Amino acid sequence: MSFISYIINGLSLGAVYAIIALGYTMVYGIAKMLNFAHGDVIMVGAYVVFVLVSGLGLAPLIGIFASVAVCTAAGVLIMMIAYRPLLQVSKLAVLITAIGVSYFLQNVALLIFGADTKSFTSVVSFKGFTLADGRINVTGETVVTIAACIIIMIVLTLFIKYTKAGRAMLAVSEDAGAAQLMGVNVNGTIALTFAIGSALAAVAGVLLCSSYPSLTPYTGSMPGIKAFVAAVFGGIGSIPGAFIGGLLLGIIEILGKAYISSQMADAIVFAVLIVVLLVKPTGLLGKEVQEKV
Amino acid sequence: MKKIFTKDNSTYIIVILAYILVEVLINTGHLSSLMKGLLVPLCVYVILAVSLNLTVGILGELSLGHAGFMCVGAFSGAIFTQIIGDSMNGGLRFFIAIIIGAVVAAIFGIIIGIPVLRLKGDYLAIVTLAFGEIIKNIINILYLGVDDNGFHLSTQNAAALGLDPDSGRIIIKGAQGISGTPTNSNFTIGVILVLITLFVTLNLIHSRTGRAIMSIRDNRIAAESIGINITKYKLLAFTISAAFAGIAGVLYAHNLSSLTALPKNFGYNMSIMILVFVVLGGMGNIRGSVIAAVVLTLLPELLRGLNEYRMLIYSIVLIAVMIISWSPTAKAFRERYFGFLFKKKKGVS
Amino acid sequence: MALLEVTGLGISFGGLRAVDDFNVIIKKGQLYGLIGPNGAGKTTIFNLLTGVYKPTDGHIILDGENITGKKTADICKAGVARTFQNIRLFSELSVLDNVKAGLHNEFKYSTFAGIFRLPSYFKNEKSMNEKAHELLKVFELDEEADVLASNLPYGKQRKLEIARALATDPKLLLLDEPAAGMNPNETAELMDTIKFVRDTFDMTILLIEHDMRLVSGICERLTVLNFGQILAQGDTAKVLNDPKVITAYLGE
Numbered sequence: 078m079s080f081i082s083y084i085i086n087g088l089s090l091g092a093v094y095a096i097i098a099l100g101y102t103m104v105y106g107i108a109k110m111l112n113f114a115h116g117d118v119i120m121v122g123a124y125v126v127f128v129l130v131s132g133l134g135l136a137p138l139i140g141i142f143a144s145v146a147v148c149t150a151a152g153v154l155i156m157m158i159a160y161r162p163l164l165q166v167s168k169l170a171v172l173i174t175a176i177g178v179s180y181f182l183q184n185v186a187l188l189i190f191g192a193d194t195k196s197f198t199s200v201v202s203f204k205g206f207t208l209a210d211g212r213i214n215v216t217g218e219t220v221v222t223i224a225a226c227i228i229i230m231i232v233l234t235l236f237i238k239y240t241k242a243g244r245a246m247l248a249v250s251e252d253a254g255a256a257q258l259m260g261v262n263v264n265g266t267i268a269l270t271f272a273i274g275s276a277l278a279a280v281a282g283v284l285l286c287s288s289y290p291s292l293t294p295y296t297g298s299m300p301g302i303k304a305f306v307a308a309v310f311g312g313i314g315s316i317p318g319a320f321i322g323g324l325l326l327g328i329i330e331i332l333g334k335a336y337i338s339s340q341m342a343d344a345i346v347f348a349v350l351i352v353v354l355l356v357k358p359t360g361l362l363g364k365e366v367q368e369k370v
Numbered sequence: 371m372k373k374i375f376t377k378d379n380s381t382y383i384i385v386i387l388a389y390i391l392v393e394v395l396i397n398t399g400h401l402s403s404l405m406k407g408l409l410v411p412l413c414v415y416v417i418l419a420v421s422l423n424l425t426v427g428i429l430g431e432l433s434l435g436h437a438g439f440m441c442v443g444a445f446s447g448a449i450f451t452q453i454i455g456d457s458m459n460g461g462l463r464f465f466i467a468i469i470i471g472a473v474v475a476a477i478f479g480i481i482i483g484i485p486v487l488r489l490k491g492d493y494l495a496i497v498t499l500a501f502g503e504i505i506k507n508i509i510n511i512l513y514l515g516v517d518d519n520g521f522h523l524s525t526q527n528a529a530a531l532g533l534d535p536d537s538g539r540i541i542i543k544g545a546q547g548i549s550g551t552p553t554n555s556n557f558t559i560g561v562i563l564v565l566i567t568l569f570v571t572l573n574l575i576h577s578r579t580g581r582a583i584m585s586i587r588d589n590r591i592a593a594e595s596i597g598i599n600i601t602k603y604k605l606l607a608f609t610i611s612a613a614f615a616g617i618a619g620v621l622y623a624h625n626l627s628s629l630t631a632l633p634k635n636f637g638y639n640m641s642i643m644i645l646v647f648v649v650l651g652g653m654g655n656i657r658g659s660v661i662a663a664v665v666l667t668l669l670p671e672l673l674r675g676l677n678e679y680r681m682l683i684y685s686i687v688l689i690a691v692m693i694i695s696w697s698p699t700a701k702a703f704r705e706r707y708f709g710f711l712f713k714k715k716k717g718v719s
Numbered sequence: 720m721a722l723l724e725v726t727g728l729g730i731s732f733g734g735l736r737a738v739d740d741f742n743v744i745i746k747k748g749q750l751y752g753l754i755g756p757n758g759a760g761k762t763t764i765f766n767l768l769t770g771v772y773k774p775t776d777g778h779i780i781l782d783g784e785n786i787t788g789k790k791t792a793d794i795c796k797a798g799v800a801r802t803f804q805n806i807r808l809f810s811e812l813s814v815l816d817n818v819k820a821g822l823h824n825e826f827k828y829s830t831f832a833g834i835f836r837l838p839s840y841f842k843n844e845k846s847m848n849e850k851a852h853e854l855l856k857v858f859e860l861d862e863e864a865d866v867l868a869s870n871l872p873y874g875k876q877r878k879l880e881i882a883r884a885l886a887t888d889p890k891l892l893l894l895d896e897p898a899a900g901m902n903p904n905e906t907a908e909l910m911d912t913i914k915f916v917r918d919t920f921d922m923t924i925l926l927i928e929h930d931m932r933l934v935s936g937i938c939e940r941l942t943v944l945n946f947g948q949i950l951a952q953g954d955t956a957k958v959l960n961d962p963k964v965i966t967a968y969l970g971e
Contacts (some may be wrong), residue, residue, distance in 0.1 A: 084698065091605055111492060111495065155455060158689075159693070162696075162699065163692065163696050170649065170696040172649075173649045174688075174693065176645075177688035177689035178689065181686065183699070184682040185682065188678055188682065302638065305496065306496060331663055339546075340510060341511060344504045344507035344508060347499075347500035347504050348500070348504060350500050351485070351504075355488075360493075370803070483722070496734075554863035569834075570834050573833060573836060575826075577833025577834065577840065578819075578823060578828060578830075579833050581812070581823070582820065582823055584809065585809045586817075588808070588809035588811050589807045589809055591791075591803075592808070592809065593770070593809075594790075594791040595801055596820060596821045596887050597792045597796050597824045597887070600792070633950075640853075654811070718844045
């Protein structure tokens with residue numbers, strides 16, 4: 078029975094990873110950059126809800142909308158100021174500015190909120206349910222997180238497949254130069270991708286802190302890296318890959334914690350990633366690109 | 371051919387002049403104790419930056435796990451020092467510890483390099499990050515003790531070592547790490563190690579091996595077509611890079627009396643910080659790595675007067691410097707108004 | 720005496736048969752042309768000969784040695800050097816270092832000797848410099864020895880690629896569209912250079928080219944490829960007048 082609870086917890090954590098990884102993989106697909114600041118946007122999103130809901134006592138739903146709005150704006154702003162001047166120049170240069178942005182966001186949060194851990198009030202009022210005569214407890218947070226992840230995944234897939242903006246994203250990620258020649262607004266598409274990615278990060282931040290209610294300026298850092306791992310695990314640039322990668326990673330982490338060693342959970346996650354990449358160098362669903370000679 | 375002020379020589383000269391300057395400041399009492407405490411870490415960062423540049427700038431592979439090799443070096447060197455104890459002259463013991471740190475880190479470089487170097491680009495980056503984190507994690511659960519019966523290893527706790535109560539001694543105590551390492555490191559030794567690192571790296575770059583490594587970076591397929599063994603040279607560069615990170619680790623471990631593997635010192639954050647030094651100093655530019663490591667380590671200290679704002683300013687400076695030095699608009703502006711300050715780049719640097 | 724003997728060479732990518740039953744015999748010192756419409760499989764044959772792709776069928780014998788399916792670097796050591804259709808230089812290395820990289824297996828000293836500047840380092844570096852300058856002179860690049868390869872004009876980049884290939888001391892030199900992007904004057908000059916290389920280095924050369932003046936001007940024998948198969952093979956003049964070949968190029 079405990080095994081099933083672990084799987085459910087793993088799915089819940091994995092759903093958060095998947096939401097972050099979806100944003101990560103979209104941004105990677107379109108800008109080909111490792112956005113090390115993505116995790117910190119999660120933290121920003123969580124603090125916004127913390128201030129509005131725990132601090133000012135507003136309704137959770139207002140908090141979530143405000144959080145999404147703030148993160149979307151922040152994401153686009155960061156992209157325009159710190160990434161856009163360098164996107165065409167060097168991937169490594171953008172990586173470094175992303176690290177700079179990550180430090181920046183952490184230190185702004187540190188200045189405003191201090192280094193102490195804030196206890197986050199869950200935004201989920203639904204109490205959850207029990208299964209198997211009360212032996213398995215499914216929390217409201219778990220239900221909401223998994224549902225949110227599935228809805229986001231479906232909406233995102235439909236958006237990319239059936240809208241003009243979504244198809245423009247596909248085109249830009251395939252070949253930005255050719256897309257530009259075909260009349261796609263490349264800069265606008267990149268901005269839209271960052272906006273979506275950051276909005277997803279805000280949602281992920283709220284869900285993460287609802288399940289694990291401690292918030293510090295560094296809260297986003299490790300989940301950011303884990304989501305990056307999840308995206309690579311599933312094949313970076315692939316949307317279903319990020320979804321599957323995120324869920325698997327969450328399950329592996331929780332099972333590793335439960336059955337092997339709680340201190341080694343992160344190491345186990347990383348070890349699984351290494352094994353997967355050695356067997357399949359471009360991740361589970363990644364495309365193999367052959368260099369033309 | 372017989373120029374004295376080549377770029378390489380200027381790098382050595384800068385290091386030696388800086389050393390003399392610092393020694394003068396110390397002897398005339400002009401250096402605060404805070405700055406004195408920074409001297410050995412500065413050497414550690416310089417060695418790390420120069421050695422990472424070998425992987426990132428010269429070989430052209432993005433590694434985010436450099437701190438992992440530093441960690442391996444630090445712990446293997448410190449374990450040796452702990453085991454030998456006072457039965458050996460401190461200087462000789464430290465010398466051997468450095469060799470051991472380098473060799474063990476190099477072995478890890480080979481073990482990790484063989485699978486990792488088959489991957490490309492960002493996949494390689496994330497896997498090196500993963501290896502670095504695994505190393506840090508494993509060390510945090512490791513217990514190592516020694517008694518008359520030999521070594522005891524456990525991943526549970528100190529009691530599980532089953533040490534002889536009379537002769538037993540714990541060396542690594544899980545997350546508490548190693549404590550009581552004699553502080554053999556000092557600024558002079560640090561600078562000597564920096565010079566050795568520079569000597570090996572610069573001479574390597576300007577040799578047949580260096581050309582082979584850089585040709586792989588510039589065009590792997592062409593390098594293969596002229597008969598260069600890709601795997602061999604990639605692994606060689608990666609291993610030498612790891613070995614020097616190991617040396618930096620030993621220097622680091624013997625600068626503090628207690629050594630723990632924290633995210634701060636051996637986590638991916640450290641690897642990323644070193645990468646920042648390398649990129650800011652210029653890819654493949656060894657002198658640039660030295661300068662960037664020193665400036666960026668001193669910068670937060672110089673901003674200390676600004677208290678809690680210093681890291682915020684640091685991050686803004688980092689972003690601004692990247693944009694100013696890399697963006698095409700800023701470049702055009704610079705060339706137009708300050709063109710006379712920069713000479714046209716010619717040949718390899 | 721055949722330097723290169725290829726029999727039944729073929730490769731499939733998935734369901735696509737890119738090259739099928741390719742045979743050729745090239746004599747020592749010969750200037751041999753490989754022509755055909757775009758997508759006929761010419762570069763694929765170069766990639767098979769140099770081990771970039773592993774052939775699914777057939778044999779490649781170089782100077783009596785079977786090099787089929789060997790690694791690219793080992794095939795180079797056996798004596799096959801090449802240039803690329805889309806120039807592949809070591810762009811961040813100087814012109815001189817590009818050629819010295821080509822001398823990698825000609826003048827050897829250990830990494831250790833390189834780091835600690837042992838006598839073998841100085842001896843070999845000196846010979847390398849001399850040899851590299853000699854090669855650069857042939858291609859009139861010695862003035863630009865210290866320039867970054869990426870800063871060379873296009874025509875000189877093509878020449879540098881040939882110089883680098885020659886530095887590996889090959890028995891067989893493969894040139895992939897050496898005249899691509901050159902004007903008629905540059906092409907004429909290139910023809911002289913190729914002939915000069917063949918005569919001075921006693922080289923055997925196989926080249927892919929679309930410029931018919933170059934092909935008819937310097938190639939002694941030709942193979943015409945169409946849809947991965949040999950369409951015609953033989954003396955240049957005869958092949959170029961073959962109606963089958965004319966149809967393949969110009970259509971019915």
